[in-house]
Amino acid sequence: MTGSAGVVLAGGRSSRMGTAKAALEWHGSTLLRRTVGIVARAAEGPVVVVRAGGQDLPDLPEGTVVVDDPREGKGPVQGIAAGLAALTGRADAAFVCSTDMPFLHPAFVRRVLRVLAEREGTDVALPVALGYRQPLAAAYRVSLAEAAERLVKEDRLRPAFLFEQCVVVSLDDATLRQDPVLAALDPDLDSVLNVNTPADYQQARARPQPEVTVQLFGTLARGDSARGPRVVRAATVDAAGRAAGLTFDRHVTAALNGDQITRDGTAPLAAGDIVFFMSADAGG
Structure with a gap:
């Protein structure tokens, strides 16, 4: 044990x-x-x-x-x-x-x-x-x-x-x-x-959401502006996806800080997180 x-x-x-x-x-x-x-x-x-x-x-x-x-x-x-x-x-x-x-x-x-x-x-x-x-x-x-x-x-x-x-x-x-x-x-x-x-x-809920970094890979990155990392405010993976102009659905996979893979949009984020989004259809 x-x-x-x-x-x-x-x-x-x-x-x-x-x-x-x-x-x-x-x-x-x-x-x-x-x-x-x-x-x-x-x-x-x-x-x-x-x-x-x-x-x-x-x-x-x-x-x-x-x-x-x-x-x-x-x-x-x-x-x-x-x-x-x-x-x-x-x-x-x-x-x-x-x-x-x-x-x-x-x-x-x-x-x-x-x-x-x-x-x-x-x-x-x-x-x-x-x-x-x-x-x-x-x-x-x-x-x-x-x-x-x-x-x-x-x-x-x-x-x-x-x-x-x-x-x-x-x-x-x-x-x-x-x-x-x-x-x-x-x-x-x-x-x-x-x-x-x-x-x-109410006071806690009014605070800004955590500051995290998002980056798109593969077919999700449309042009140089989409490909590069962006700092956004998001408390969940789903919110981070929306902030990056992305719909987090069954076709998308997220990796938190490069190692924790999730397809759950309600997965919580914390300050300093880096969220990598990639196409699930491409083996992400």
Whole structure:
């Protein structure tokens, strides 16, 4: 058993938001679809979505594992326990986050997961970013599932109780920014920002979409102006295609940063991405 995976806590209806955050629209997609896609890009294994019992979820990428939170109202430790349990035997570590993190960057996920890959005796890599502990933007050993479940049964529902029972490495702002890729692509550590109220959501939704580079190849490149790279604003592959004057359909394939192939227009993009479009009919 090696590698890393992801756990996204979808939750249910938010009392302050007035609706389920998971289904909130995000530039033609949803918050949950975006978060799952970003985590999947950075983790090596499956992504588990933990939902409230019977909660309806928006469309998710093929291969996403959905599990039900077995107890209502038990908070994030219950979700962590359920998500880690679902990954037992499938991964060593998991990046755990909430669904309402629209600016989460793959570089942030990789930075946090790398701590567990490099430190064998560490159980949790815990960002302390923007002045706060971020237990729902952290990496956990999958082997902590049993300890988390035990705490839930004891009604000790704060993540701090779990941290008391394991080895935690804290990552402050400066430590996180030691990663040059993260420092360049998310210098303000917006990855940890979440949306808790309608005002938060509206303010976040009004921000510019990520700045990405697109380039067309083969028959899609019509003339020198189309062939060369272009910088556009786009939150999804489909939006990047439209910005390049392209209809992203079954005849087109996209490659993110040269290596992650997708034909899913809802696949999320992050600042600094390079999206290569090519004809699927030509073997792209």
